[in-house]
Amino acid sequence: MIAALYARYSSDSQRAESIVAQIRAGREYCRRKGYHIIKEYADEAYTGTNDNRPAYREMLRDAAAGLFEVVIFHKVDRNGRNEFDYYKNKQELARHNVRVEYSGQAFDSTSPEGALMENQLVGLAAYYSRNLSREVKKGLKENVLAGKITGGRPLFGYSVDKNKKYVINEEEAVAVRYIFERYAAGASYIDILREINARGYRTRRGAEFGKATLHDMLNNRRYIGTCILGKNQPYLDGRRNSHRPDHDGMIIVPNGCPAIISPDLFQAVHERMQENRRRGGRRTAKYPYLLSGLVYCGECGASMSGTRTRTRKKEIREYYRCCQKSNHGDAKCPNRYIYAPALENFIIERLAAVIDNESLLFRLAQKVQEKYDALVGNARVQIAALQEQEAKANKSLERLYEVIADGDTFDDFDRAQMKHLKQKILDIRAQREKLEQQPGKTISSAEIVHYIRDRFLPAIRQRTVSGLTELLQYFVHTVTVFRDKIRVEYWFASCRYSSERTT
The missing domain is CATH 3.40.50.1390 (Resolvase, N-terminal catalytic domain)
Structure with a gap:
């Protein structure tokens, strides 16, 4: 066996x-x-x-x-x-x-x-x-009650003494107080981050501070001296969430460690955060951002995500912005925001011009047909070759099984050969199944033209979100936004075509 x-x-x-x-x-x-x-x-x-x-x-x-x-x-x-x-x-x-x-x-x-x-x-x-x-948790609970560290790196603003107790790191505590005081006074995340990083402060991992780190700090009750154990306790299905609300499995110890800020300052910060959430909720109507996942910053290479801002006239406008700039400000990326509807309409109009133009669309369909025919023909040849390879590998494997059944010597080389053959058969089958899933019938250029127009023209004319999203995902490879130009790379018949527009 x-x-x-x-x-x-x-x-x-x-x-x-x-x-x-x-x-x-x-x-x-x-x-x-x-x-x-x-x-x-x-x-x-x-x-x-x-x-x-x-x-x-x-x-x-x-x-x-x-x-x-x-x-x-x-x-x-x-x-x-x-x-x-x-x-x-x-x-x-x-x-x-x-x-x-x-x-x-x-x-x-x-x-x-x-x-x-x-x-x-x-x-x-x-x-x-x-x-x-359970016994480990008992020990951790005693450590929390005694104000001792329970593992991991100490929170920014604290150090650990020889008795494994939290003590205030006065140099870092200056930055912690600055963050809370500036936010409570109305400063934005970007303004705070710009100052903190410029002063040379770094996270425990040695990286510059970003928005996510700042948000976690402003929500951490340890800064008012409250120690917490078990917040990340898993749900019944095993999932964990470090941001879950307080629950019965938590141990909360007020005055469990030295406080860096006052409870009043912490409360002021949270009142502002709640007000920001309420204000954001007043404009929750979703803009689709049709180019999500396709837009990149040409200045720093980071992806660009959708954002909404309010103009001086209190109008809400949608933009794509560099994520690097969003998290760290102008110091990391000088690129500007780009108005989302204008960018999307520019690309949709270019694609509409191709689909509406009989000559251009027919040439595109011919290229698709050439690629398709080559793919189908090549797939048939590859499937036949893979079937022959699988048959040979099966015969070799059967001979090894006969050696085992006859009780002959079966050494390490034979075992390695058997493993290699079984893996080879699995790989061949996976390749063959993938090829067999590809369509095998021929298709004409006229059918391709008809398919493209039936599928995408209604979406362009009616401006349906789902249809336009599909159009852009099918035809657009990447959109790169520079400070002075936009470069769009399209997928046409498995080839990438670039076009640029000066802004």
């Missing part, structure tokens, strides 16, 4: 030597059973509370490909410490006719008694993990 070994250790008082011991036990187990090991998998420093482990996922993929017939773990807890994941993955392996056995625990899960033993071991493994988590 062809077997695979899997080993794992987590970071709870285990070392890499644990992998070696598990693999050794698995090899000895296979020698006694007469199994032929084709592959060994190992995950180092990965928890068993979920199955999101690289080698484990690779093992499941190889099982689905039929690479082996049985997978050997050392013990149940090396397979997993979560009941749902354990039985879900065991069922998946069973669907591919792969058995699960354990070198360090002798039970037969196919018998009633063995299944009962397996259930108990899985439950114990899950209990161990959850109990360990």
